[in-house]
Amino acid sequence: MEKIKMNIGQAADLFKIMGDRTRLSMIAMMNRRECCVCDFTECFQMSQPAVSQHLKKLRTLGLINERKEGYWTYLSLNEDSPFYEMIPELIAVIPDIDAHISSLITSCSREDCC
Amino acid sequence: MEKIKMNIGQAADLFKIMGDRTRLSMIAMMNRRECCVCDFTECFQMSQPAVSQHLKKLRTLGLINERKEGYWTYLSLNEDSPFYEMIPELIAVIPDIDAHISSLITSCSREDCC
DNA sequence: CTGCTACATAAATGAATACTTATATGGTTG
DNA sequence: CAACCATATAAGTATTCATTTATGTAGCAG
Numbered sequence: 001m002e003k004i005k006m007n008i009g010q011a012a013d014l015f016k017i018m019g020d021r022t023r024l025s026m027i028a029m030m031n032r033r034e035c036c037v038c039d040f041t042e043c044f045q046m047s048q049p050a051v052s053q054h055l056k057k058l059r060t061l062g063l064i065n066e067r068k069e070g071y072w073t074y075l076s077l078n079e080d081s082p083f084y085e086m087i088p089e090l091i092a093v094i095p096d097i098d099a100h101i102s103s104l105i106t107s108c109s110r111e112d113c114c
Numbered sequence: 115m116e117k118i119k120m121n122i123g124q125a126a127d128l129f130k131i132m133g134d135r136t137r138l139s140m141i142a143m144m145n146r147r148e149c150c151v152c153d154f155t156e157c158f159q160m161s162q163p164a165v166s167q168h169l170k171k172l173r174t175l176g177l178i179n180e181r182k183e184g185y186w187t188y189l190s191l192n193e194d195s196p197f198y199e200m201i202p203e204l205i206a207v208i209p210d211i212d213a214h215i216s217s218l219i220t221s222c223s224r225e226d227c228c
Numbered sequence: 229c230t231g232c233t234a235c236a237t238a239a240a241t242g243a244a245t246a247c248t249t250a251t252a253t254g255g256t257t258g
Numbered sequence: 259c260a261a262c263c264a265t266a267t268a269a270g271t272a273t274t275c276a277t278t279t280a281t282g283t284a285g286c287a288g
Contacts, residue, residue, distance in 0.1 A: 008142075011208040012135040019130025020276085021123045028122075037235060050277055052236055057275095071234050071286070089207045093200050094125045134246085151265060164247055166266055185256070185264050
């Protein structure tokens with residue numbers, strides 16, 4: 001974990017990234033387990049390029065790691081990010097978040113991926 | 115405190131509102147004490163209409179209360195908002211937030227207002 | 229090699245955002 | 259009443275954003 005001193009502007013950047021329903025759900029899902037891009041397109045019923053653009057923003061902030069395996073790219077929260085420790089705490093503040101994410105995951109789980 | 119069930123979209127709306135340096139600072143300041151508009155224009159070195167537009171967004175989400183007294187309008191966090199309980203918890207996650215807000219307040223405190 | 233799969237990138241578009249300048253409003257002071 | 263103060267609103271502008279369609283790329287299967 002990098003020892004970067006955070007200022008309010010950087011904190012606001014994190015909130016801004018999390019201020020979108022799709023990205024907030026992505027982050028909450030990755031906070032549980034590794035995901036691949038097709039998980040997101042499935043769960044959010046969203047086009048693959050749209051998901052990819054959101055991932056690009058997460059990457060730009062340094063929030064995620066990628067691990068390639070076979071066809072798939074597995075995404076997870078980057079432990080070296082200065083935001084890494086904040087994320088689970090922010091997620092935990094959201095009421096009923098576990099139930100929401102669970103239903104998101106189970107409602108679209110696919111046997112052939114992840 | 116209203117008993118509204120929160121979904122991820124509403125949570126994202128809150129993060130989005132907090133995803134701006136100015137508004138995040140406003141919220142963190144009001145989390146400590148009542149503020150008036152002129153406090154914000156002073157602290158952020160920002161035009162009065164710009165501050166007013168940000169306040170409008172906070173009002174639209176129902177985050178703030180207003181109390182008029184003489185020339186000034188005093189603003190505070192609205193205890194009846196479904197987000198009210200989340201705010202101090204979200205603020206608390208930001209590293210060194212207390213020091214940042216303290217220096218913001220002391221650096222521009224004015225004798226003639228608030 | 230050929231075709232397929234998972235994903236990224238590019239370009240275009242419409243909507244939202246943050247700010248500015250100018251003007252309005254409503255309470256206060258004299 | 260008139261002048262003034264704190265604040266809101268309006269209108270304009272430049273930037274950012276979320277999404278789409280189209281295309282590119284790298285790895286795998288046959």
